[in-house]
Amino acid sequence: MCYKVLRHCTEARRRNEKMAAESQPVEPILLIDDDTELSAMLEDYLGRHGFAVRTEHHGESGLERALREQYALVLLDVMLPGMDGFEVLRRLRARSQVSVLLLTARGEDVDRIVGLEIGADDYLSKPFNPRELLARVRAILRRSATRSIADSGATFLEAAGLALDTGARTASCRGVVLDLTDVEFELLRALVSAPGQVLTREALTETVLDRRFHPFDRSLDMHVSRLRRKLEDAAGEGERIKTIRAIGYQLAMPTAGVRRGA
Numbered sequence: 352m353c354y355k356v357l358r359h360c361t362e363a364r365r366r367n368e369k370m371a372a373e374s375q376p377v378e379p380i381l382l383i384d385d386d387t388e389l390s391a392m393l394e395d396y397l398g399r400h401g402f403a404v405r406t407e408h409h410g411e412s413g414l415e416r417a418l419r420e421q422y423a424l425v426l427l428d429v430m431l432p433g434m435d436g437f438e439v440l441r442r443l444r445a446r447s448q449v450s451v452l453l454l455t456a457r458g459e460d461v462d463r464i465v466g467l468e469i470g471a472d473d474y475l476s477k478p479f480n481p482r483e484l485l486a487r488v489r490a491i492l493r494r495s496a497t498r499s500i501a502d503s504g505a506t507f508l509e510a511a512g513l514a515l516d517t518g519a520r521t522a523s524c525r526g527v528v529l530d531l532t533d534v535e536f537e538l539l540r541a542l543v544s545a546p547g548q549v550l551t552r553e554a555l556t557e558t559v560l561d562r563r564f565h566p567f568d569r570s571l572d573m574h575v576s577r578l579r580r581k582l583e584d585a586a587g588e589g590e591r592i593k594t595i596r597a598i599g600y601q602l603a604m605p606t607a608g609v610r611r612g613a
Contacts, residue, residue: 377401377402377403378401378402378403378423378424378492379402379403379405379420379421379422379423380397380402380403380404380405380422380423380424380425380426380488381404381405381406381407381413381416381417381420381422381424381425381426382394382404382405382406382407382425382426383406383407383408383410383413383414383417383425383426383427383428383431383436383439384406384408384426384427384428384431384454385408385409385428385430385431385432386428387408390406390408392481393426393481393484394406396481396485397484397485397488400485402488405420405422409431409432409433409434410431410432410433410434410435410436410438410439411433411434413427413431413439414434414439414442414443417439417443417447417449418443418446418447422449423449423450423492423495424449424450424451424452424488424491424492425443425449425450425451425452426452426454426484426488427439427440427451427452427453427454427471428454428456429453429454429455429456429462429466430456436453436454436466437465437466437469440453440466440469440470440471441469444469444470444532448532448533450472450491450492450495450533451470451471451472452471452472452473452474452475452484452487452488452491453466453467453471453473453474453475454474454475454477454479455474455475455476455477456476456477460569462474463476463569463570463573464569464573467569467570467573467574467577468573468576468577470532470577472491472532472533472534473487473490473491473534473560473570474570475487486562487562490560490561490562491561493561494533494537494561495533506518508540508543508544509543510543510546510602510604511543511546511591511602511603511604512524512525512586513539513543513582513591513602515536515539515540515543517540520536522536522539523585524582524585524586524591525585525586525587527585527586529581529582529585530581531578531581534559534560534574535574535577535578535581537558537559538555538559538571538574538575538578539578541555541558541559542592542600542601542602543602545602546602546604547601547602547603547604548601548602549595549598549599549600549601550599550600550601551598551599552564552571552572552598552599552600553599554599555571555599555600556568556570556571559571559574575592575594575600578592579591579592590603591603
């Protein structure tokens, strides 16, 4: 009797999960990880939450598939045989701006820093709680969906020689087109929307990364560093984004009427 009740409850739960998943749009995700056991677990777990997960266990085949097919997100492990995750990310970024969540081993700072430097949207250290992974995945996709709706009508922003077209999602600095990741574009939009104002790390983390700020999380700082270099290379000038110690960041505004040597 107990067995029948348990089986009935299990079947009912599975039906409810299936109905919940079917009621939501299926988001295609590519998982590139050589851990077959973990991959199977994540494919099942994310599948039960409305995601269609496709898996590749080698860097070369994962890169080829990421470029050949359309995905809402790529989950990319750093420790891959042959072509490692960093090289996959470099080659992927050269041809695609698909969102990438990097899975790093041992939680080493160097893995996270290098990944963000290359262009990852976010990272998660192994071992991780599947719920944390699900939260990060949803945050990235939620940002993309919200921005797609908001950007359906063209909006133009200009400040300090920077120009953004949020409809086309293009940006330029002194007329030089900038090649930005999704996170970098949103970071620049936040700064250009409030020229000369100091934006706190907490506010930028919530607005740009769509998660709560943690003092030891260097993600935002790395994205700022990468964006700052792109602006400096394009403008051929000094620092465009100022760091306000212990507070946040500010888009530097040129001082009217002041010339060098005056």
